[in-house]
Amino acid sequence: MIKKRFIIDAHQHIRVGxxxxxxxxxxxxxxxxxxxxxxxxxxxxxxxxxxVAYGAVSNISSMVDRVWRSRHGGNEYVxxxxxxxxxxxxxxxxxxxxxxxxxxxxxxxxxxxxFGFKGIKLHPWVSAFPLNHPIVYPVFDMAAKxxxxxxxxxxxxxxxxxxxxxxxxLRYPExxxxxxxxxxxxxxxxxxxxMRLAENLYLETSGSKIQVLLERVVKEFxxxxxxxxxxGPHDLLPAYLARIEDLNISDEEKEWILGKSAAKIxxxx
Amino acid sequence: xxxxxxxxxxxxxxxxxxxxxxxxxxxYLTCYFVNKRWSVEELIREMDRCGVDMACVSGGGLxxxxxxxxxxxxxxxxxxxxxxxxxxxxxxxxxDVLDDLDxxxxxQGFKGIKLHPNQDCFCLLREPxxxxxxxxxxxxxxxxxxxxGTEPWSVAGQFADQAEMFPEVTFIMAHSGLRNxxxxxxxxxxxxxxxxxxxxxxxxxxxxxxxxxxVVFGSDWPTTSMRSELQEVFDHWxxxxxTEEEARDILxxxxxxxxxxxxxx
Numbered sequence: 177m178i179k180k181r182f183i184i185d186a187h188q189h190i191r192v193g194x195x196x197x198x199x200x201x202x203x204x205x206x207x208x209x210x211x212x213x214x215x216x217x218x219x220x221x222x223x224x225x226x227x228v229a230y231g232a233v234s235n236i237s238s239m240v241d242r243v244w245r246s247r248h249g250g251n252e253y254v255x256x257x258x259x260x261x262x263x264x265x266x267x268x269x270x271x272x273x274x275x276x277x278x279x280x281x282x283x284x285x286x287x288x289x290x291f292g293f294k295g296i297k298l299h300p301w302v303s304a305f306p307l308n309h310p311i312v313y314p315v316f317d318m319a320a321k322x323x324x325x326x327x328x329x330x331x332x333x334x335x336x337x338x339x340x341x342x343x344x345x346l347r348y349p350e351x352x353x354x355x356x357x358x359x360x361x362x363x364x365x366x367x368x369x370x371m372r373l374a375e376n377l378y379l380e381t382s383g384s385k386i387q388v389l390l391e392r393v394v395k396e397f398x399x400x401x402x403x404x405x406x407x408g409p410h411d412l413l414p415a416y417l418a419r420i421e422d423l424n425i426s427d428e429e430k431e432w433i434l435g436k437s438a439a440k441i442x443x444x445x
Numbered sequence: 446x447x448x449x450x451x452x453x454x455x456x457x458x459x460x461x462x463x464x465x466x467x468x469x470x471x472x473y474l475t476c477y478f479v480n481k482r483w484s485v486e487e488l489i490r491e492m493d494r495c496g497v498d499m500a501c502v503s504g505g506g507l508x509x510x511x512x513x514x515x516x517x518x519x520x521x522x523x524x525x526x527x528x529x530x531x532x533x534x535x536x537x538x539x540x541d542v543l544d545d546l547d548x549x550x551x552x553q554g555f556k557g558i559k560l561h562p563n564q565d566c567f568c569l570l571r572e573p574x575x576x577x578x579x580x581x582x583x584x585x586x587x588x589x590x591x592x593x594g595t596e597p598w599s600v601a602g603q604f605a606d607q608a609e610m611f612p613e614v615t616f617i618m619a620h621s622g623l624r625n626x627x628x629x630x631x632x633x634x635x636x637x638x639x640x641x642x643x644x645x646x647x648x649x650x651x652x653x654x655x656x657x658x659x660v661v662f663g664s665d666w667p668t669t670s671m672r673s674e675l676q677e678v679f680d681h682w683x684x685x686x687x688t689e690e691e692a693r694d695i696l697x698x699x700x701x702x703x704x705x706x707x708x709x710x
Contacts, residue, residue, distance in 0.1 A: 197627070332625055361474065361594075361623050361645055383624060385645050385669045388478045411684035412647075414451065415676035422670035 181431060183417075184266075184438035185231040187327065187356055187380050187405030190215050192253040193237025193245070196302055212253055216260050222409040223264055229435065230264050230444060231409060232327065233257060234297035238270035242303075248283060248291075255291035266442050268297035268327060273305050277314040284318040294442050298328040300335035307336045308343040316348045325352040325441050327380065331360035338366035345374035352376055352441050354403060357383035364389055371397050378441065381433070382407040382416070387423060394425045399432035400440065452679035453689075461708050462497045463697035464671065466590065466619055466644050466663030468505030469521055470514045473564050473592065474668040476506050483667045485521035489528060495672045498697065499706075501590075501663075503532040503559040511536055511565075515545065519553055530704060531555035532590060536565040537574035546578060550585045556704050557617075558582055560591045562598035569603035576611075583613040588703055590642065591616065594623025601632035608636040615703055619663065621646030633659065640703065643695070644674055648681055652691045658699040660691075 192212050223231070237250040246252060251269050258265035269287040271280050287293040296319055300307045307328055319326050330336050338359060345353045358379040359367050364386055371377055371393065379393060382405040393402060406416050420433055438444070454460065470482050485502075492500055502521060504514020511534050522531040533549035535542050535558055549555040558578065562569055569575070569591070582589050593599050601622055608616050621641040622629040630650050633639050637656065641649060644665035652660050664674040675696075682692035693710075701708045 360625070361620075362625060364474070365477065385673075386474050386478070387668070387670055388475050388481075392478055411686070412677055412680045415673045415680050418676045419670045419673035422672055 180227070181417075182435040182439075183226075183228045183404065184435045184442075184444070185228050185406050185409065185413075186354065186403035186438045187382050187407050188231040188233045188409050189407070190219070190233055190235050190253055190257055191237070192235060193250045194240040195236055196240055208253075212256070215253070216257060219257060219261055219265075219409060223261065226413050228264075228409075228413070230266055230438070230442075232266040232268050232295060232405075232438065232442065234268040234270050234327075236302075238272070239297075239299040239302045242272075242274060244272055248287065251287060251291075251293070255287075255293070258292065266295065266444070267291065267293040268295045269293040270297045270299070271315050273298075273303065273311050273315060277311075280314040281318055284315065284322075284324075288318075288322050288324070293324075295324050296326040298326060300340075301329050301331070301333035305335060307340040308347070312344070313347075316344065316351055319351045320348055323443075325354060325378075327354040327356055329357065330355045330363065331357045331383065332362035338363055338370035341377055342370050342373045345377050349374075349376050352378055354378040354380050354441070356380045356405065357407070358389075358393075360384055361386065368392065368396065371401065377401070378403060378437070380405040381420070385419065387419070391424055394423070394429050394433075399425065399429035400437050402433045403438045403441070404434045451676075453683045459496065460693045461697040461701070461710070462495075462499075462662070462675070463700045463706075463708075464492070464497050464500040464664050464666070464675075465617065465642050465661045465700045467500045467502045467666045467671075468668075469502055469517055470504045470510065471506040472665060472668040473505060473561060474665070482506065485517075485524065485529070488521075488666070489525060491666060491671050492528065495675055497671065497675070498708075499528055499530060501530045501532050501557060501700070501704075503534045503590075505534075508536070508564050511539075512545075515549060519549070519555075522553075522555070530557070530706075532557040532559040534559045534561070535578060537567050537572050537578065538565060542574060543577060543581065546581050550581070550587055555587070557587050558589045560589060563592055563595040568597060569599050569607055575607075579607070579611045579614050583611065586705075588615040588617050588640070590619050593618045593620050593629075594625045594646065601626050601628040604639055605632035605635045608639045612636075612638055614638060615640060617642050617661065617703075620644055620665070621649050630654070640699075643678070644669060647677060648687070648695065651681075651687055652694060652699075653688075658694060658702055660695050661700040661703070662695050662697065
C-alpha cells in the first residue's frame with residue numbers, strides 16, 4: 177500500500193498563453209481569462225483529490241514566448257493562481273533572459289517583493305539559450321541576492337546538459353540549482369558526475385525512470401538532494417509515487433524525496 | 446495472485462495483465478549503473494507482487510553477453526512455461542544470427558524477436574541483415590520488438606518506413622519513443638503493423654486514435670518499477686483517459702492477440 181506522506185510536487189506548470197506542442201489554432205483564440213479559470217479549477221481539484229501539500233508552479237508561455245505580451249510575460253497568472261489556492265503554490269518566476277540585464281533584475285525584484293515568488297524556473301531547451309551563458313548571469317545574481325532556488329529543465333538538448341548545470345552551479349555556489357528530470361533517459365550518465373562536482377546541485381525526479389540510478393544518487397549524495405516532481409499536475413500521481421515507494425532506500429529517505437527536501441530548499445515550515 | 450495496486454475494478458474483475466517487455470540478466474539502462482544481474486525468480490516475484498499474469502522476457506545486459514542471455518531466457522521459459530514468453534535477442538552483426546533465430550523461434554518455441562539498434566550498433570533501414578530477419582519473422586509469424594527513441598539508430602520515421610516495407614511483420618516500438626521522439630503518433634498512424642509499447646514513454650495516444658491492439662503495456666523491468674509503469678495504465682483508466690475496453694486491451698489482451706495466446710477475456 178502507498179503510505180500517506182507529506183508531499184511537495186516541485187515541478188508543476190500552469191498553461192495560460194502559448195504552449196510548446198500547440199495542435200489546435202482555436203485554442204489560442206480562447207480568452208486567456210477563461211483558460212486561467214479552468215486552470216484554477218484544475219489545480220484546486222487536483223490538490224483536493226491527491227492531498228499534496230504544495231506545488232512549485234511556473235507558466236509555460238513565459239518560456240515559449242521570446243517577446244513577452246505583458247510586463248511579466250504570463251508569470252502574472254502564477255501569482256494569481258497562488259492567491260486562489262490557499263497558500264499551496266510555490267511560485268517560480270520565469271525570467272526573459274533575452275531582455276537587458278537591468279530589466280531582468282528589476283522584474284525579478286518585483287516578482288519577489290510584489291508577487292511573492294519563491295524561486296526561478298528556466299527552460300533552456302524551450303527558450304533556446306545555454307544555461308551557463310552570461311545572459312543568464314543577471315538571473316543568478318538575483319537568485320543569490322534573494323536566496324531563490326533555480327529549477328531548470330535538463331535532458332536531451334545542447335542548451336541544458338548536466339555539464340552546463342555544473343558550470344553555472346560552480347559560479348553561483350550559494351544558489352541551489354535543481355536539475356529538472358535528472359537527464360531523463362538520455363543524459364543519465366552525466367547525473368552522478370555532475371552531482372559530485374557541484375554540491376549545490378539537486379535533482380527533480382519527473383521524466384526519469386531508472387530505479388538503480390536514483391538509488392545510487394541517494395546512496396552517494398543523500399536523499400536531501402532529490403526533490404519529487406510530476407511536471408504536472410496530472411492524474412499519474414499514484415504511479416509517480418509508486419516509483420518512489422518502490423526504491424530500495426529507507427523510509428526516511430523516501431520522506432526527504434517526497435517533501436522534506438523541497439520544504440528545506442523553499443523554506444517551508 | 447496478490448496485488449499491491451489500485452485500479453478501477455474489483456478483485457473478481459481483475460484484468461489479464463501481460464507485461465510485453467521485461468528482462469532477466471540486466472537491461473540496457475541498468476548495466477552501466479550497477480553490476481547486478483536479475484534472476485528469473487526475481488522476475489516472477491515482481492510479477493506476483495504486481496499482479497502480472499504473464500511476461501514477455503528477453504535477456505538484457507552488456508552486448509557481449511547476448512548468447513548467454515538467450516540461453517538463460519530459454520531456461521527461464523522452460524521453468525515457467527505458463528508465466529513467461531521468450532523473445533530472442535538478436536544482433537544482426539553476428540554471422541550466425543539467422544541460425545539463432547531459427548533455433549529459438551522454430552525449435553524452442555520463442556514467440557518474438559528483440560532488437561537493440563543502439564546497443565548493438567546497427568541502424569534501422571541501413572542494415573541489410575534486418576531484411577533477412579524480417580522475412581523470417583513474417584514466415585514464423587512472430588513480432589519484432591525494437592528499442593526506440595535513440596537517434597540515429599531507431600526513431601519513429603524509420604519504424605514507419607520499415608513497417609511499410611514489411612507489411613506482414615508486426616513491429617513493436619519499445620518505449621514509444623522514450624519520451625524524446627515527438628513523431629511517434631504521426632508515424633504510427635501511417636501504418637497498421639506498428640505497435641506502441643508503453644515502458645518509460647507512457648501511453649502517447651489511446652487505441653481509439655491508432656486502432657485496436659496498437660498499444661501494449663510493457664515495463665522494461667528491471668529498469669523501471671513494474672508497479673509504477675502498471676499504475677500509469679490504471680491511472681489513465683481511472684481518470685477516464687482510457688475506456689475500460691481500451692485499458693484491458695493495453696494491459697494484456699492486445700498483446701495476447703498479437704502473440705496468438707489463448708487467454709480468458
